[in-house]
Amino acid sequence: MSAAKPPRERKPAVFRPDDPRLSAEAPDPFAAAEPLPSSPEDDTHVLPDGEPAPSQMEDFSRRGRKWGWGALLLSAVLGLTALALGEWWARFVAHLFAREDWLGWLATGLLGLAILAAVMLAVREYLALSRLSRLGQLRKAAEMALDATTREAADGVVHKLIGLYAHRRDLAWGRARLKEHAEDIMSPREWLILAERELLIPLDRQACRLIAGAARRVSVVTAISPLALVDMAFVATENLRLLRRLAVLYGGRPGNLGVMRLMRMVVTHIAVTGGIAVGDDFLQQIIGHKITAKLSSRLGEGVLNGALTVRIGLAALTILRPLPHLATQPPRMSQILKDVVKGGATGGEKQERDKRR
Amino acid sequence: MSLDEVVTGITSGVRSAGAAAADRLTPTLRLGVTGLSRSGKTVFLTALVHNLVHGGRLPFFSPMAMGRLRQAYLTPQPDDALPRFAYERHLAALTGTEPAWPESTRHISQLRLTIDYAPSGIVRRLLRPHRLHVDIVDYPGEWLLDLPLLEMSYETWARRAWAQAEAPSRRHASAAWRIFAQKLDPLAPEAEDLAEETSRLFTAYLQESRKTGQVPSVLSPGRFLMPGDMAGSPALTFSPLRLPETGTAPRGSLWAMMARRFQAYKTHVVKPFFRDHFARLDRQIVLVDVLSALNDGPDAMADLEQALTEVLTCFRPGKASWLSSILGRRIDRILFAATKADHLHHSNHDRLEALLAALTGKAAARARFAGAQVRNLAMAAVRATRETEVREGGEHLPCIRGVPEAGERLGETVFDGKEEVVLFPGDLPDSLEAAFAPVERGKPPGPWVKFLRFRPPPMGVQGQGGEMATLPHIRLDRALDFLLGDYLA
Numbered sequence: 001m002s003a004a005k006p007p008r009e010r011k012p013a014v015f016r017p018d019d020p021r022l023s024a025e026a027p028d029p030f031a032a033a034e035p036l037p038s039s040p041e042d043d044t045h046v047l048p049d050g051e052p053a054p055s056q057m058e059d060f061s062r063r064g065r066k067w068g069w070g071a072l073l074l075s076a077v078l079g080l081t082a083l084a085l086g087e088w089w090a091r092f093v094a095h096l097f098a099r100e101d102w103l104g105w106l107a108t109g110l111l112g113l114a115i116l117a118a119v120m121l122a123v124r125e126y127l128a129l130s131r132l133s134r135l136g137q138l139r140k141a142a143e144m145a146l147d148a149t150t151r152e153a154a155d156g157v158v159h160k161l162i163g164l165y166a167h168r169r170d171l172a173w174g175r176a177r178l179k180e181h182a183e184d185i186m187s188p189r190e191w192l193i194l195a196e197r198e199l200l201i202p203l204d205r206q207a208c209r210l211i212a213g214a215a216r217r218v219s220v221v222t223a224i225s226p227l228a229l230v231d232m233a234f235v236a237t238e239n240l241r242l243l244r245r246l247a248v249l250y251g252g253r254p255g256n257l258g259v260m261r262l263m264r265m266v267v268t269h270i271a272v273t274g275g276i277a278v279g280d281d282f283l284q285q286i287i288g289h290k291i292t293a294k295l296s297s298r299l300g301e302g303v304l305n306g307a308l309t310v311r312i313g314l315a316a317l318t319i320l321r322p323l324p325h326l327a328t329q330p331p332r333m334s335q336i337l338k339d340v341v342k343g344g345a346t347g348g349e350k351q352e353r354d355k356r357r
Numbered sequence: 358m359s360l361d362e363v364v365t366g367i368t369s370g371v372r373s374a375g376a377a378a379a380d381r382l383t384p385t386l387r388l389g390v391t392g393l394s395r396s397g398k399t400v401f402l403t404a405l406v407h408n409l410v411h412g413g414r415l416p417f418f419s420p421m422a423m424g425r426l427r428q429a430y431l432t433p434q435p436d437d438a439l440p441r442f443a444y445e446r447h448l449a450a451l452t453g454t455e456p457a458w459p460e461s462t463r464h465i466s467q468l469r470l471t472i473d474y475a476p477s478g479i480v481r482r483l484l485r486p487h488r489l490h491v492d493i494v495d496y497p498g499e500w501l502l503d504l505p506l507l508e509m510s511y512e513t514w515a516r517r518a519w520a521q522a523e524a525p526s527r528r529h530a531s532a533a534w535r536i537f538a539q540k541l542d543p544l545a546p547e548a549e550d551l552a553e554e555t556s557r558l559f560t561a562y563l564q565e566s567r568k569t570g571q572v573p574s575v576l577s578p579g580r581f582l583m584p585g586d587m588a589g590s591p592a593l594t595f596s597p598l599r600l601p602e603t604g605t606a607p608r609g610s611l612w613a614m615m616a617r618r619f620q621a622y623k624t625h626v627v628k629p630f631f632r633d634h635f636a637r638l639d640r641q642i643v644l645v646d647v648l649s650a651l652n653d654g655p656d657a658m659a660d661l662e663q664a665l666t667e668v669l670t671c672f673r674p675g676k677a678s679w680l681s682s683i684l685g686r687r688i689d690r691i692l693f694a695a696t697k698a699d700h701l702h703h704s705n706h707d708r709l710e711a712l713l714a715a716l717t718g719k720a721a722a723r724a725r726f727a728g729a730q731v732r733n734l735a736m737a738a739v740r741a742t743r744e745t746e747v748r749e750g751g752e753h754l755p756c757i758r759g760v761p762e763a764g765e766r767l768g769e770t771v772f773d774g775k776e777e778v779v780l781f782p783g784d785l786p787d788s789l790e791a792a793f794a795p796v797e798r799g800k801p802p803g804p805w806v807k808f809l810r811f812r813p814p815p816m817g818v819q820g821q822g823g824e825m826a827t828l829p830h831i832r833l834d835r836a837l838d839f840l841l842g843d844y845l846a
Contacts, residue, residue, distance in 0.1 A: 014781070177416075
């Protein structure tokens with residue numbers, strides 16, 4: 001409140017409605033409903049030049065790297081390699097030109113194509129990363145906006161959220177309702193709660209289904225697969241797939257690098273919050289695993305792998321969700337495990353149904 | 358009589374008996390709407406009924422947000438002796454071609470709203486009826502001021518009322534009565550004509566001070582301003598006297614006569630009202646017009662604080678209060694609402710709520726101690742303004758935009774009630790101390806905050822789809838959720 005406190009007392013005053021000093025009629029967040037900025041300039045935040053993330057490890061921007069001998073060594077070696085490659089290339093092309101002119105041109109053209117493709121790939125990955133980072137930024141902005149005196153910041157967040165999910169037809173009702181209430185809501189907290197209710201709760205529900213589905217597949221495959229190597233590979237791909245699908249669901253659309261970074265953050269998240277979770281649900285899970293393992297070691301492993309998938313999914317959900325949990329409780333592990341067991345009991349058809357959803 | 362007719366008669370009889378029984382079984386919530394006069398009780402009630410009946414935009418009224426509210430409609434009220442709340446008339450006033458605020462309440466009235474809903478959860482759906490009656494009682498705010506009289510003797514009341522009449526803010530209005538009453542000897546033998554004259558002058562003084570826009574004092578018997586059918590009866594024909602410091606009333610004196618009539622007022626006017634109305638409340642909303650008091654300066658704020666504190670002592674559900682026997686501990690939720698929040702930009706709502714919390718703090722603490730839930734809310738049952746911003750000298754002034762009532766003035770400007778203006782009402786003080794401070798610092802309080810009264814919003818502009826547009830509001834849904842939400846779970 002102190003920030004909004006005026007430096008001096010301001011006198012009441014009255015203006016005509018056509019007064020030129022009147023700034024654009026009521027801050028309508030939807031008047032200029034332009035799509036979200038997706039150009040790299042807007043997301044300078046993620047550039048690996050390394051502004052350290054101010055608050056949480058869930059932030060997508062990288063930590064600052066310190067200058068060290070290792071880095072020096074690496075850059076020196078890389079420089080040497082680049083020089084060697086250039087030298088080799090120059091000689092190679094010169095050689096080709098010496099033999100036949102067209103061979104030289106062909107090689108040059110091929111190189112150009114290769115460079116173009118590499119650049120395009122890099123740009124795409126970069127855009128994907130920035131999309132992902134936007135979610136984290138949105139959540140941070142929302143946290144800041146929550147306790148503001150005015151609605152301005154919250155307006156910005158809601159506006160961006162609507163832009164983020166503008167292409168989702170299943171949220172059309174939610175978007176319409178939000179717009180309808182845009183004028184009625186006063187406090188930023190209520191405004192964000194409403195946005196959470198209309199846009200994110202349906203997504204949360206889908207996310208839980210995705211997690212449950214993945215966990216179910218993982219446990220079943222682990223329990224029945226004949227080779228340890230097979231189920232390890234399956235667990236890895238299934239988890240990566242889950243991460244990708246969750247990111248897509250919340251509007252991240254990550255590239256390959258994005259998924260890897262997400263994975264890294266999930267691992268960090270689990271490592272940091274692990275202590276809390278052990279006290280909560282995970283302990284039961286371990287105990288349950290021990291008991292199941294007495295019955296059958298493979299079944300026990302399946303249960304454990306499934307539980308791990310759920311944990312990974314929940315951590316990813318926490319990281320990806322563009323708003324903090326305001327009026328809702330974050331989904332709990334036991335809740336989702338119930339889903340897993342239910343689906344598991346009825347077998348494959350329900351899995352299919354889940355997939356179709 | 359044929360057999361057919363007999364059978365039809367019996368079945369219809371059974372059916373109506375069944376309906377009556379079902380009606381008895383339907384849970385009833387008695388909602389008390391309390392507030393000093395001019396705090397907006399009537400507008401609040403009208404807006405509440407209108408928004409529920411017409412399915413207004415109430416995103417934070419959880420039964421409606423969850424889609425469990427089937428319909429709400431007005432049904433015949435349970436008490437046949439009370440007039441009905443003239444909802445339709447008030448609504449017509451608000452939504453007519455020339456929108457105006459409903460006239461102030463002159464007598465008690467009642468309304469029953471029935472809500473059909475789908476309970477959440479399977480168990481509730483099986484066990485609970487899907488219907489709730491909400492009984493609402495509207496009464497003049499002046500009557501509320503009688504509440505503190507119940508715990509006063511005539512002597513206490515007379516001395517305090519006298520002191521108050523001599524206060525600078527009321528000295529002028531009370532002059533005629535004080536000059537007359539000064540000459541009366543309390544020990545003189547009783548005389549009807551003197552009693553009538555002093556009572557007439559006393560009433561005139563109360564009406565005068567009310568007309569000048571002051572918050573009615575807790576020491577004014579409410580029926581003097583709104584006599585109703587008791588006008589002229591002895592119970593309403595008394596006034597404070599200039600009493601000696603000590604001593605008791607001699608038998609047959611003017612003093613004794615006044616004291617007797619004061620007692621009669623309490624017995625025949627105040628107690629029945631609270632017994633019949635207050636005794637059976639389940640939920641309570643207290644509407645407070647903080648902004649008007651701020652407008653009128655620190656004196657009005659002090660008056661408001663005193664009035665609220667005294668009135669709210671009577672909500673004390675503890676053992677010490679005589680009210681506990683009838684009021685009991687039934688009121689489990691009390692909502693303090695600072696009305697007319699639409700006269701402010703939303704960036705100031707926090708401060709409004711903080712001011713309200715400071716004003717009602719003691720009463721709220723008592724209620725909490727007794728196990729009731731208490732909440733403060735800045736709201737506007739009908740929102741008459743829109744928000745905008747003015748850029749002036751590099752500063753952004755949060756403003757509101759609306760049509761002020763005819764005759765409202767700000768400085769030199771007088772408004773004609775037709776033209777729309779943009780108003781920057783000033784910044785609210787951020788604490789109660791600051792609200793009282795300007796006078797102590799010797800600064801005139803007037804220019805720093807000014808709230809104009811605005812006309813109701815023009816309706817029909819929004820209703821393009823042919824359906825009736827609902828009244829816009831600020832946080833009415835929050836209030837409803839707090840007051841009714843758990844009954845509709």
